[in-house]
Amino acid sequence: MRLADLVTASFLALLGGLVVFDAVRLGTGWGTDGPQSGFLPFWLGALLIAACVTIFFQAARRADGTPFVTRQQLGPVLKVLAPAVAFVALIHWLGLYVSAALYTGFYMRWIGRHAWLTVLAVAVLFPLVTFLVFEKWFLVPMPKGPLEAWLGH
């Protein structure tokens, strides 16, 4: 945890620096009709840097051997995260519904080792219900791909 704390605090302090940098560009003082655009961001960034430096030294002084994440913990987390990232990337090409079907099916088969019939049923029905609820009922359009185009949507 100590290392993760140090890294996070340093990263956030850098972010604070970026904010201050941009605020200075915008002007941090008094404009013609009130505070300039950079006024609040400047102080937010400055305070963020100060707070992160404090956290950095708090963490540095503390002897804490527990790791941020153990190998046994990281595995399951990545097994959730990686397919999710792949799913979102797929949406760009295939649209949300087809990606959701592939993602759900893949995950059920890979992690849950469900029977193919269950996999197929859920992977088809779930996106279909989502489609009906969002596109038809609430009229909220989702990204669509070649399949929907072929079906005339």
Place this chain on the structure above:
Amino acid sequence: MVPGPDAQGPARSLAGPLTVGIENLLLGFHVAITPYNLFIAVVGITLGTVIGVLPGLGGANGVAILLPLTFTMPPTSAIILLTSLYWGALFGGAITSVLFNIPGEPWSVATTFDGYPLARQGQGGQALTAAFTSSFVGALFSIVLITFFAPLLAEVALKFGPPEFFAIQLLTFSSFVGLGGGNPVKSLVAILLGFILAAVGLDVVTGQLRMTFGFLDLMKGFDFIVAVIGLFGIGEILLSVEEGLSFRSIPTGMNLRVVLDTWKVLPRYLRTFVRGAFIGFWMGFKPGGATPASFMSYAFAKRFSRHPERFGKGELEGVVAPETAAHAAGVAAILPMITLGIPGSPTAAVMLGGLIIWGLQPGPLLFQEKPEFVWGLIASMYTGNFIGVLMVLAFVPLFAAILRIPFAILTPVIVVVCAVGSYAVHSSMIDIWYMLIFGVVGYAFKKLDYPLAPLVLALVLGDLAENALRQSLIMSQGTPGIFVTRPIAGAITAVAIFFFVLPALTPWWRRFHGSAPAPRAT
């Protein structure tokens, strides 16, 4: 609070806040008890309970995911849907705490202490009945108080100018730092990050682009809905798989006989009910209050009990105390939202964002300009909680069965629903990517003990707070003294500053008095 001579309107001319309250409430019930709005409430509670039961979906992101669907609804029905969802989520949290030993929300943690042992002793039905009934009683207490206090508070708040509002914002965030528990510096960082994210994009006052660094996608800024879905939804899933999620359910053992028998026993805990409701309301209208309220109520119940040794082993009173307080606090969080425009919890923050999207100006003016909205909302809190308690009592086994859906199906379904919710906000792909990034950030922050609630609150309130600050400084021509010299603003600022420096003072205080640190509020 005596109505001023400038007070107008038929309601205000009648004497006494009591009659005014009842009259307005009747107006509200006219709105809330239409078949459509009752149907909306039932849908909201069902969805909310499902969301409360599911891991990784809590009240805040459930409301966030559904928010885009309400854009085309009438605002009153929309807020009824979202608040009903919130009540449902609060009830759902109790189900998982008692039957699965999994607190769905931080304020359900104390419910597991005695709820789960009771369920293991085959008294799950009693524990659940007690939990739901206490939730209902706690909620009802807060709703009654809101009915009579909200108009008074709104009337006081009408006299507030920008400096007062900015001072209240300061107070809101100072209470996270001073009373939130955990590391106060990290709470401060979370608040600053929220404000910084809120400032990204176009500055509507000057027309300048802030912190976009030439990236077109950053121009639109970060939407709080996406942040909530990522931080609370995706982040929560990552955390729960890390902990090696396994659901071992205990049969509910729920039927009418159990419910009635438990109701016969419950009046014995009258004092616990009253104490819990007061603690809940008092803690709840301040931000982040529900979690400490539930712990405090539990601790008090144990302390005043004749059998403190039974607590933690399956004492019904140990379920009553935290549930009453948590629900009273959850409802009380609505009070500052509708009267001051300051939400008392992350879920209330998302609802506040909804008000702005529906074209309503949150704050005291709502009571004058949109009475049918405000009173419809307040009346729906009565009907919603009433329908809610009946529904959960009747359908507990059904709701509990949701957790028997295999994890390998639940995870992709939740991720897809989160993605749909994020995309729906602006119909923009980049928001789904932001959702994933916020998810990882939420996971890391949770592990490193950076609180997420103040970050979300700051993100929602960022623009309002900056406007209040700007207008105040324009009023004073640039001197920050305006926050100290105006009497009301000065008093609130003083309390805020006190809370901000409180963490620095407590080590000295502790040196004289020995006391344990407060539990972390999220």
